[in-house]
Amino acid sequence: GAGVSQSPRYKVAKRGQDVALRCDPISGHVSLFWYQQALGQGPEFLTYFQNEAQLDKSGLPSDRFFAERPEGSVSTLKIQRTQQEDSAVYLCASSARGGPSKTQYFGPGTRLLVL
Amino acid sequence: RKEVEQDPGPFNVPEGATVAFNCTYSNSASQSFFWYRQDCRKEPKLLMSVYSSGNEDGRFTAQLNRASQYISLLIRDSKLSDSATYLCVVGDNYGQNFVFGPGTRLSVLP
Numbered sequence: 001g002a003g004v005s006q007s008p009r010y011k012v013a014k015r016g017q018d019v020a021l022r023c024d025p026i027s028g029h030v031s032l033f034w035y036q037q038a039l040g041q042g043p044e045f046l047t048y049f050q051n052e053a054q055l056d057k058s059g060l061p062s063d064r065f066f067a068e069r070p071e072g073s074v075s076t077l078k079i080q081r082t083q084q085e086d087s088a089v090y091l092c093a094s095s096a097r098g099g100p101s102k103t104q105y106f107g108p109g110t111r112l113l114v115l
Numbered sequence: 116r117k118e119v120e121q122d123p124g125p126f127n128v129p130e131g132a133t134v135a136f137n138c139t140y141s142n143s144a145s146q147s148f149f150w151y152r153q154d155c156r157k158e159p160k161l162l163m164s165v166y167s168s169g170n171e172d173g174r175f176t177a178q179l180n181r182a183s184q185y186i187s188l189l190i191r192d193s194k195l196s197d198s199a200t201y202l203c204v205v206g207d208n209y210g211q212n213f214v215f216g217p218g219t220r221l222s223v224l225p
Binding site for chain 1: 157
């Protein structure tokens, strides 16, 4: 079956521009996660949804970052007024209903470059 | 101190060698543990979950030491295709709140 997909795969933005990154999780997966991965680092948690409810947004670095999942499926991560430090790979992951050994399946990521 | 720490490497080993990575975590309440593999410019993929009793999957063996709060990964008879970054991941009891280590880079040389 289809895995997690993300679009666009690459995005170049001018500083100050708004961007929207899309994630299509695996069909039926309840949980959806967004991560930010800087070069040479592990992914850093941004936010987590269970169905349409955003249960944890503690990792969002500023109020310029906003995520939604209105129908409990597709999710969008929006970054307003992008800054150069926002340049990173943004990874989306989904998993089935929670449990101690639930695997998170990652999408290919969106590589964002802010000039 | 970071929640999950790993030696970034790189570990350069010849084919056929045995190599071991360690990872330490600071949150004693952590309940779920994983090793993910990430190839260059690709997404992380689950390599194996780590159970309290230790577990083995072919050439890969993972162990958990809760008392000392570290996780290990042993790769035997390493192959060229094992070259990647290995990410240690620690989570809560619900398989959520994943915290990733910075990764350890492995290069297996011919």
